[in-house]
Structures are given as structure tokens and as C-alpha cells.
Amino acid sequence: MAVLKLHGGVLSTATMRAAACLYEKDLEFTFIPVDMSKGEHKNESFISLNPFGQVPAFQDGDLTLFESRAITKYICHAYAKKGPELIPAEPKKMGPVLVWIEVEALQFDSAASKLVWELVFKPMFGMTTDSAAVAELQEKLAKVLDIYEARLSNAKYLGGAEFSLADLHHLPSLQYLMSTPAKEVFSSRPHVAAWCAHIMARPAWAKVIAMQKR
Structure with a gap:
């Protein structure tokens, strides 16, 4: 089997998404840290893997891919x-x-990823959170989660009876938002809250979180 390599940052939601899939599939891979604080993702060596200078990049033998989804x-x-x-x-x-893979990318992430930026990464970088933007984004996310609540009242997972990429793709943003006031948008919807707790408890996801602690 070709050696699998994942280049990225352990705090990056996109890197976390790719790592979660590798762990779920029980695949051995080499993680190659990219220090974004030092601009390593803009170095020529990394640009050769991802021309947009964004993490992650993934290698399977002589095949190189980027874009986490x-x-x-x-x-x-x-x-x-x-x-x-x-x-x-x-x-x-x-x-x-x-369908639900597309919903995550086009409906959920458009609000959730911006909330992660405002509520998690801005404070981490010493920047000021835009409270008006947070309120607007939470309102947008709430409307999306109303649809999730209806879906999850009839299905254990978004794609049906089994855990799938449709669920996995949500995990990085969920991990961050559950430690912020935005958690209420999820916890106030019982089926959504149960789904969040269930998928975040998966052993493969615990391995992704452990990467951040190493």
C-alpha cells in the first residue's frame, strides 16, 4: 500500500475533517505539520502541493489532492x-x-465556519469579536438547524441509518462551537443535540482531538 501523507495544521477545521476520515477508515498515515503561524503554507514547497496555499494537502503515492471534502x-x-x-x-x-454532504458544505458551513472564526479564532489571535456578525450568523445557523431537527427526528444520522461523510464533515465546526455561547443553538434542539453528542463521541474523532494535544 502506498504511504498516505496528510499535510496540515492540527487546529485547522479542514485538516481535522480529512484526518477524521482517515481514522474512521482505519488507515495508517503520516501527519506532516504545517506551521501556519510561520507562513509555512505559503512556502514554495507547500504551494507545490496546494497551489492556493491552504491546508490540508494529501498524498497517496504519486497522487496529490487538496480541498478536504x-x-x-x-x-x-x-x-x-x-x-x-x-x-x-x-x-x-x-x-x-x-444530498446532506452538499447541505453541510453549502448551508451549514457558510454560517458555522464564520462563527468559529468570530468566537474561537479571533479571540485566539487577540482580535475583537464582531457581536453583530455573531448574532446574524447564529440566526442564520438556527434556521438551518431547524431543518436538521426535522430530519433527525426521522433518521439517526443525516444520511439515514448509518454514520456517513454527511455527519463527519460537520465535526470540526461542532467541536469548536460547543465550547462557545453558540452551543445553545444546538442544545435547544433535542434531536440535533443528541446527534451532536453521538457523533462527537466516536473513537475516530477522539483520535483527531488527541492530535491537537500532542
Whole structure:
């Protein structure tokens, strides 16, 4: 088997997303830290892996990929027989998973990632949180989570009966937001709250969090 390499930063939500997929599929990989505080993601050596100068980058032998959601989909197809089936092969099971993968990227993340920036990373970098932006983003996220609440009242996971990439892709933002006042937007919706607690308790996700502590 080709040596798998993940280049990224342990605090990066995109890096965390890719690492979670690798751990779920029980794949051995080498993690290569990229120190973004020193601008290593803009160095020529890293630009050769990701021309946009953003983490992560992923290597499977002579194949190099970037964009975390593309990386996770590749891993699921290339290593379909390893670990859980995070994208079902059966079309009628695959369909809902693909829909909710798109919902995460286009509906959830557009609010959640900006909230992470305002509530977590701005304070971390000594910047001032924009309270008006936070209020607007939480209102936007609440409307999305109302739809999640309805979906999760009829399904254990977003894509159906089994954990999938549709759930996994949410984990990095959830991890950060659950330690902020934005947690209330999730906890006030019982089915959403139960889903969050369930997916965040997965052993593979614990391994991603452990990467941050090393």
C-alpha cells in the first residue's frame, strides 16, 4: 500500500475533517505539520502541493489532492473495503448521503465556519469579536438547524441509518462551537443535540482531538 501523507495544521477545521476520515477508515498515515503561524503554507514547497496555499494537502503515492471534502470522498472510494462505508455503494442509500454532504458544505458551513472564526479564532489571535456578525450568523445557523431537527427526528444520522461523510464533515465546526455561547443553538434542539453528542463521541474523532494535544 502506498504511504498516505496528510499535510496540515492540527487546529485547522479542514485538516481535522480529512484526518477524521482517515481514522474512521482505519488507515495508517503520516501527519506532516504545517506551521501556519510561520507562513509555512505559503512556502514554495507547500504551494507545490496546494497551489492556493491552504491546508490540508494529501498524498497517496504519486497522487496529490487538496480541498478536504474532495480528500474525504477520494479516501472513501479508494479504500472502500476499509472501515465503515462512509459513502454507501447502493444508489438509493447513497443519494441521501450525497444530498446532506452538499447541505453541510453549502448551508451549514457558510454560517458555522464564520462563527468559529468570530468566537474561537479571533479571540485566539487577540482580535475583537464582531457581536453583530455573531448574532446574524447564529440566526442564520438556527434556521438551518431547524431543518436538521426535522430530519433527525426521522433518521439517526443525516444520511439515514448509518454514520456517513454527511455527519463527519460537520465535526470540526461542532467541536469548536460547543465550547462557545453558540452551543445553545444546538442544545435547544433535542434531536440535533443528541446527534451532536453521538457523533462527537466516536473513537475516530477522539483520535483527531488527541492530535491537537500532542
